[in-house]
Amino acid sequence: MSKFQKKKKGMPAVNTASLPDIVFMLLFFFMVTTVMRETDLKIQKPKLPKADQVKKLEKKSLVSYIYVGKSKDGSAGDKIQLNDRISDVKDVRSFIYSERAKHSEAEIPLLTTSIKADMKANVGTITDIKQELRDINALKVNYSTLKGSALDNVK
Numbered sequence: 001m002s003k004f005q006k007k008k009k010g011m012p013a014v015n016t017a018s019l020p021d022i023v024f025m026l027l028f029f030f031m032v033t034t035v036m037r038e039t040d041l042k043i044q045k046p047k048l049p050k051a052d053q054v055k056k057l058e059k060k061s062l063v064s065y066i067y068v069g070k071s072k073d074g075s076a077g078d079k080i081q082l083n084d085r086i087s088d089v090k091d092v093r094s095f096i097y098s099e100r101a102k103h104s105e106a107e108i109p110l111l112t113t114s115i116k117a118d119m120k121a122n123v124g125t126i127t128d129i130k131q132e133l134r135d136i137n138a139l140k141v142n143y144s145t146l147k148g149s150a151l152d153n154v155k
Contacts, residue, residue: 042086043069043079046118050148057142062110064099066092068125069118078118078125089125092132114142119153 046069057063067081080087082095100108113133117126133141 039065039067039081040084041067041081042072042084043067043081044072044118045069046116047120048116048144048146049119049150049153051145051150052148054145054147057112057114059110062103062107063112063114063142064096065114065116066095066129067116068121068129070120078122080125080129089128089132092129093136096133096136096138110140111138112140112142113138114144116144 046067068078069081071077071079071086080089080092082091087095096113100111103111115126115129130141133139
């Protein structure tokens with residue numbers, strides 16, 4: 001038996017020095033290319049009215065949207081969409097309560113309800129929604145509009 005043994009030639013170890021660079025490059029790529037999910041409209045896209053006194057909302061995370069418009073299937077009457085489902089006016093109360101449950105106690109007074117209603121939506125439907133919001137003390141209401149002349153709405 002010899003004193004010196006031959007070293008076994010195996011595969012060299014994988015160099016992981018550039019691994020953090022690759023991970024951060026992938027992370028950056030997915031952060032840039034990923035689109036946050038928005039609500040899928042089950043109603044026809046509302047044609048918003050125009051207004052000349054428009055103010056942009058500050059914190060969009062504190063805004064709950066109620067969509068009002070015609071159904072995509074062409075059925076008569078206005079439809080109300082809360083999140084991703086068609087609902088009735090009586091469901092507005094539970095929708096607002098569930099939105100309040102998602103936020104802390106300090107943020108609840110800052111919550112805003114934004115109504116995105118079609119220009120040709122029935123005023124009675126919007127009035128019913130407003131009445132439901134009043135009943136549950138959700139008094140910060142915003143009407144979504146496009147910037148422009150209010151006279152364009154008359155056409």
